Amino acid sequence: MRPAQITSEATSRFVLPSALTLIVVALGVRAWVASQNYFYWDDLILIGRGARFPLFSSELLLYDHDGHFMPAAFFVTGLVTRIAPYHWALPAALLILGQALASLALLRTLRLVLGWRPALLIPLVLYLFIPLTLPAFAWWSAALNAIPLQIALAWVCGDAIQLVRTGRRRYAVSGTAVFVVSLLFFEKSVLVPFVALAFVILYLRTQSEESPIRSALNKAKALWIPSAVVLAVWIPVYLIAVESPVTGNGRSMSAALLHHGTSLGTLPTLLGGPWQWERWIPGPAWADPPTFLVILAWVAVAAVFVWTVRSRRGAAWIWTCATAYFLASVVAMTATRTAEGTTYELAQTLRYFTDSATVFALAIALYLAIPQRPMRVTARAATIAFSVLFIASSLFSTATFVNIWRESPTRVYIDNARVSLADNTDAPLLDQPVSIWVLLPIAYPNNMASNLLAPLPDRPEFSSSTPILRVIDDSGRVVDAEVTFTRRIPEGTDPQCGTRVEQPTELPLDGPLTGWGWTVRLNYLASADGTIDVSLTTGDAVSVPVKQGLHSTFVQVVGNGTTVKVVPRTPGLSLCFAAGQVGVVVPVTK
Numbered sequence: 001m002r003p004a005q006i007t008s009e010a011t012s013r014f015v016l017p018s019a020l021t022l023i024v025v026a027l028g029v030r031a032w033v034a035s036q037n038y039f040y041w042d043d044l045i046l047i048g049r050g051a052r053f054p055l056f057s058s059e060l061l062l063y064d065h066d067g068h069f070m071p072a073a074f075f076v077t078g079l080v081t082r083i084a085p086y087h088w089a090l091p092a093a094l095l096i097l098g099q100a101l102a103s104l105a106l107l108r109t110l111r112l113v114l115g116w117r118p119a120l121l122i123p124l125v126l127y128l129f130i131p132l133t134l135p136a137f138a139w140w141s142a143a144l145n146a147i148p149l150q151i152a153l154a155w156v157c158g159d160a161i162q163l164v165r166t167g168r169r170r171y172a173v174s175g176t177a178v179f180v181v182s183l184l185f186f187e188k189s190v191l192v193p194f195v196a197l198a199f200v201i202l203y204l205r206t207q208s209e210e211s212p213i214r215s216a217l218n219k220a221k222a223l224w225i226p227s228a229v230v231l232a233v234w235i236p237v238y239l240i241a242v243e244s245p246v247t248g249n250g251r252s253m254s255a256a257l258l259h260h261g262t263s264l265g266t267l268p269t270l271l272g273g274p275w276q277w278e279r280w281i282p283g284p285a286w287a288d289p290p291t292f293l294v295i296l297a298w299v300a301v302a303a304v305f306v307w308t309v310r311s312r313r314g315a316a317w318i319w320t321c322a323t324a325y326f327l328a329s330v331v332a333m334t335a336t337r338t339a340e341g342t343t344y345e346l347a348q349t350l351r352y353f354t355d356s357a358t359v360f361a362l363a364i365a366l367y368l369a370i371p372q373r374p375m376r377v378t379a380r381a382a383t384i385a386f387s388v389l390f391i392a393s394s395l396f397s398t399a400t401f402v403n404i405w406r407e408s409p410t411r412v413y414i415d416n417a418r419v420s421l422a423d424n425t426d427a428p429l430l431d432q433p434v435s436i437w438v439l440l441p442i443a444y445p446n447n448m449a450s451n452l453l454a455p456l457p458d459r460p461e462f463s464s465s466t467p468i469l470r471v472i473d474d475s476g477r478v479v480d481a482e483v484t485f486t487r488r489i490p491e492g493t494d495p496q497c498g499t500r501v502e503q504p505t506e507l508p509l510d511g512p513l514t515g516w517g518w519t520v521r522l523n524y525l526a527s528a529d530g531t532i533d534v535s536l537t538t539g540d541a542v543s544v545p546v547k548q549g550l551h552s553t554f555v556q557v558v559g560n561g562t563t564v565k566v567v568p569r570t571p572g573l574s575l576c577f578a579a580g581q582v583g584v585v586v587p588v589t590k
Contacts, residue, residue, distance in 0.1 A: 013116075014118075015116040015117065015118055015120055015121065016116060018121060019107055019120065019121060019124055022121065022124060022125060022128055023100070023103045023104070023107065023124075023128060025128075026099075026103065026128035026129060027096060027099060027100055027103070029129075029395065029398060030095070030096060030099050030137060031092075031096050032402070033134070033137065033138055033398065033401075033402055034092040034095050034096060034137075034138070035092060036402045036405070036406045037088065037092065037138050037139075037140075037405065037406070038088050038408060038410055038411040038414075039086065039088065039091075039140060039410060039411075039414070040139055040140070040282075040284075040408060040410060041139075041141075041282065041284070041439060041443075042065070042066075042139075042141035042142070043077075043139070043140045043141045044410070044438070044439055044446070044452050045065070045141075045439075045443060045446040045451075045452075046065075046073070046074060046077040046140075046141050046144075047077060047081050047085070047086065047452075047455055048446060048451040048452045048453075048454050048455065049063060049074065049078075049446075049451070050074065050077045050078030050079075050080075050081040050082075050455070051078075051081050051082075051085065051454040051455035052451065052454050053078075055075065055078045055079065055082070056075075060074050060075075060078055061074050061075060062241045064241060064242045064243055066245070067242060067243070067244075067245025067336055068145070068186070068187065068242070068245075069187050069237075069238045069241055069242045070144065070145065070184070070185055070186055070187070071184050072144075072148075072181065072184035072185045073141070073144035073145065073184075073185050073186070076094075076144060077140075077141075077144070080094070081455050085455035085456060085457065086414050086418070086455055086456065088411075091140050095137060095140070095143055095147075098143065098147035098148070098151070099137060099147060101147075101151050102147055102150040102151045102154065102358070103124075103127070103128060105150075105151050105154035105155040105158070106123075106124065106127055106150075106154040106358060106361060106362075107120075107124060108154070108155070108158050109154050109155070109157050109158035109161070109362065109365070110123055110124060110361070110362075110365050112158050112161050112162065113161070113203060113362075113365045113366065113368075113369050114365055114368055114369055117368075118380075119368045120365070120368075121387075122364060122368065122383065122387065123360075123361035123362070123364035123365045123368070124361070125387050125390065125391065126270075126357070126360060126361050126364065126390070127357050127358060127360075127361040129272070129390065129391050129394040129395070130269050130270070130272075130357050130360075130394060131269045131272065131273065131274065131287075131350075131394055131397040131398060131401065132266060132269040132270075132350055132353065132354055132356065132357045133146070133150070133354045133357045134350070134397070134398060134401055135284065135285060135349055135350045135351045135354070135401070136350070136351040136354040137354075138401070138402075138405055139284070139351065142351045142354075144185060144186075145185060145186035145188070146186070146351065146354045146355060148181065148182045148185035148186060148189070149182055149185070149186050149188060149189050149192070149355045150354075150355055150357070150358045151178065151182065152178050152179055152181070152182030152189055152192045153192055153195055153196075153355060153358045153359065153362070154358055154362070155174075155175070155178045156175045156178055156179055156192050156193065156195075156196045156223075157195065157196045157199040157200075157362060159171040159172070159174050159175035159178070159196075159223065160175060160196040160197070160199065160200045160216075160220050160223055161199075161200060161203060163175070163219065163220045163222060163223055164200055164204070164215065164216065164219040164220050167219065169222055171223070172220075172222035172223040172226065175196070175223045175227075176223065176226045176227060176230065179192050179193060179227055179230065180230055183230065183234055187238060187242075188329075188332070188355070190231060190234075190235075191325070191328070192227075193223070193224065193227035193228075193231075195325065195359065196223070197216060197217075197220075197224065198321050199362060199366070200212075200216040200220060201213055201216045202314075202317060202318055202321065202366050203366060203369065204216055205314050205317065206314060206366060206369040206370045206371075207369075245335075245336040253334065253344070254331075254334045256344050257330065257333065257334050257344060257346070257347045258327075258330055258334075258347075259344075260344045260345065260346075260347040260348050261330050261333070261347030261348070261352070261353065262330075263294050263297075263298070264287060264288075264289060264294065264347075264348050265286075265287050265347055265348045265349075265350055265353065266326065266350070266353050266356065267294070267297040267298060267301060268287065268289040268293045268294060268297045269287070269350070269394075269397075270297060270300070270301065270360075271293065271296060271297050271300060271390065271393060272389070272390045272391070272392070272393025272394035272395075272396070272397060273287070273289045273293045273297065273393065273397055274287035274288060274289035274293065274397060275289060275290065275293060275393070275396060275397050275400060276288045276289060276290065276400060277397075277400055277401050277404045277405075278345075278404070279404050279405070279407070281407065281408065281409070281437060282408070282409075282410075282436070282437050282438060282439070282440065284349050284351075285349070285401060285404050285405050286345040286346075286348035286349045286350075287348045287349075287350060288348070305319060308367060311372065312367060312370040312372055313370065314370055315367050315370065318363050318366045318367050319363065319367075321363070322356075322359050322360055322362075322363035325356060325359045326353060326356045326359070329352055329353045329355070329356060330347070330352075330353070332352070333346070333347065333352040333353075409435065409437045409438060409474075409475075410438050412475065412476065413434070413435060413437075413438050413474075413475065413476035414476065415476070416475050416476030416477050417453055417456065417459075417472060417476035417477075417478075418456055418458075420472075420476065420477045420478040421453065421456060421458065421459035421460060421472075421478060422458040422459065423478070424460060424470060424478045425458070425459065425460045426460070426468070427460060427466050427467055427468035427470070428460055428461045428462060428463035428465070428466045429449070429460050429461075429462050429463070429466065429470060429471075429472070429478070430462070430463070430464070430465075430466055430469070430471075430519065430554065430556050430585065431448050431449055431450045431462045431463075431464075431556065432448070432449050432471055432472065432585070433447050433448060433449070434447055434448070434449050434452050434453075434472070435472075435473075435474040435475075435476070436474075437474060438452075439452065449462065449472055450462035464542045464543075464544075464555065464556045464557075465534075465542060465544040465545070465553055465554060465555045465556070466553070466554050467547075467551060467552065467553055467554075469481045469482065469483070469521075469554045469585065471585055471586075471587055473587055479587050479588070480587070480588040481585050481586060481587050481588060482585070482586060482587075482588050483519050483520075483521045483554065483581055483582070483583045483584070483585060484581075484583030484584050484585075484586055485581045485583055486513070486518070486581070486582055486583035486584065487509040487510055487511050487512075487513055487581065487582045487583065488509065488510045488579065488580070488581050488582075489507050489508070489509060489520075489522075489564060489577070489579055489580035489581060489582070490508065490510060490579060491578065491579040492576075492577060492578070494576070496576075497525070497576035498576050498577050498578045498579070499576070499577040500574070500575070500576055501532075501566050501568060501574070501575045501576075501577060502568065502573070502574045502575075503567075503568065504565065504566070504567045504568075505565070505566050505567075506537075506563035506564070506565050506566075507563060507564040507565075507566060507577060507580075508562065508563055509561075509562050509563060509564065509582060511562070512560070512561065512562045513536060513559075513560050513561060513562070513582060514560055515538075515539075515558075515559060515560040516558070516560070517556065517557075517558045518536070518556075518557055518558070518559075518582050518583065518584070519554055519555065519556055519557075519582070519583065519584060519585050520534060520554070520555045520557055520564055520580065520581075520582050521552060521553075521554055521580045521581050521582075522534070522544075522552065522553050522554075522555065522564075522566075522577060522580050523551075523552045523577065523578040523579065523580050524546060524550075524551060524552070524553070524575050524576065524577050524578070525549065525550045525551075525575065525576040525578075526546045526547060526548050526549065526551070526573065526574075526575050527548065527572075527573060527574040527575070528548050528570070528572070528573055529545075529546065529547055529548050529570075530545075530546055530568065530569065530570025530573040531543055531544065531545055531546065531568075531569045531570050531573075532544050532546055532566055532567060532568050532569060532570075532573070532575070533565075533566070533567040533569060534555045534557060534564065534565065534566055534567075535557055535559060535564075535565045536557050536558075536559035536560060536561045536563070536564060536565070536582075537559065537560065537561020537562055537563045537565070538559045538560055538561050539557055539558050539559020539560065539561075540557075540558065540559070541565070541567065542555055542556065542557055543569070546573075546575065554585075564580075564582065
């Protein structure tokens with residue numbers, strides 16, 4: 001055995017331990033990131049629905065969530081909510097587990113392409129530490145989409161290679177199963193078999209296969225055919241379950257979004273950027289790289305492209321395919337996530353391109369698989385130095401991201417609500433939007449307290465009427481409230497009773513109300529326990545329980561007009577109404 005071979009084998013024996021060490025270190029970093037997180041925006045919507053609907057119901061699993069079709073994500077969230085409602089530890093553990101599976105799936109495919117060569121560590125380092133995957137990992141609902149897709153991209157590409165090499169059907173079964181699971185988490189997984197096909201074709205080209213396209217199609221048809229069947233079944237289901245997510249508003253914004261997603265978003269992450277992040281609470285964080293880093297990223301990418309294309313035959317095809325995947329993500333974002341008022345920073349949130357990290361890593365592996373002369377010592381040293389700098393740069397970007405991402409009022413709001421709701425279970429709460437710092441009104445009706453706080457086990461019921469008026473303030477605490485005097489219900493003419501009601505009666509207001517959601521304060525004396533219907537001149541009636549004696553009740557109604565209609569529903573019920581008011585609910589000022 002030659003000395004060079006002995007050295008090569010000795011070096012290879014260190015690749016697996018080195019790769020596993022890198023994965024452990026990266027998972028440790030992500031564990032720290034997860035520990036600083038909490039639920040955010042869409043997470044609250046998924047959790048609220050997971051608590052309100054049965055786990056296997058169509059209302060939960062087939063819900064059209066802003067154009068997403070993701071029954072598996074709703075199922076997992078519903079299960080987690082039942083086990084530990086609004087406790088972050090379990091989702092954080094699942095995030096780390098998912099990231100571990102994605103990393104190991106990629107390592108498997110890298111090994112299939114490169115063997116246990118030291119070059120394997122280059123694409124692995126890129127994937128493990130690149131900040132491109134960070135925003136989607138840190139956001140629970142985004143991770144439920146992104147991580148299964150990353151797993152599927154790596155795993156199915158590996159199964160496709162194994163199927164081509166061995167012809168064993170188990171790789172077709174495994175690849176199809178992983179594809180189906182990822183598709184149930186995220187509709188973008190429709191791209192997985194196409195990526196796998198392109199990957200196998202490019203891999204066969206690196207192995208000097210005479211007819212790579214024909215070989216890839218024929219030798220792995222046991223994977224392509226069931227994948228096509230899955231898509232033939234899934235696509236109609238998707239089109240039925242989901243309203244078209246295409247907005248048609250992105251055409252005029254496409255060039256600007258491409259610039260923001262590329263120059264200010266993805267490219268700086270290839271150098272470990274963006275180093276800086278910005279955020280407008282309650283919006284997500286977005287990359288805000290310095291101009292110097294943007295220029296450096298473009299120069300570095302251009303230089304690497306020219307050098308690699310000149311140094312290895314077929315490199316241009318590899319980079320073209322990887323770029324096409326990234327551009328497809330930009331097009332999908334532009335077509336489905338742009339509307340009037342959309343800001344260009346949307347593309348800098350990076351979560352729409354996070355799966356490109358897996359594709360980039362696979363592309364680098366394909367490039368390194370192209371035969372060439374052994375790497376010189378100086379080139380190895382430069383690669384190691386760049387890798388160290390990339391990891392350091394990425395860790396800095398990770399730290400700055402965590403510092404800005406942890407600035408969220410949601411954890412305090414939920415913690416306060418958990419305690420305060422448990423202390424105020426003696427009367428129902430009128431429904432209300434949660435704090436705008438937690439969820440904006442555009443999320444209606446998912447921003448209503450009855451939806452968002454449904455997972456909390458020890459709380460009062462939410463109702464359209466209550467004898468004690470309270471609201472949840474912006475900090476999540478339940479506080480006393482009152483109804484503003486937008487319109488008054490005048491005192492009745494009966495000196496002993498005010499306005500007597502024994503049959504359908506209209507209580508006049510001192511002025512008209514426009515169509516809106518209003519709260520009516522009724523001060524009454526009832527002859528017995530019973531039920532009345534309350535509405536405005538126009539609008540649906542609300543059934544309200546009343547108690548014998550002198551009491552007040554507060555009723556939420558939607559409508560308009562100049563009167564409040566009261567209809568007794570209990571036979572023999574007689575009521576006397578004093579002056580009251582109609583308005584909006586505000587906390588009592590002290």
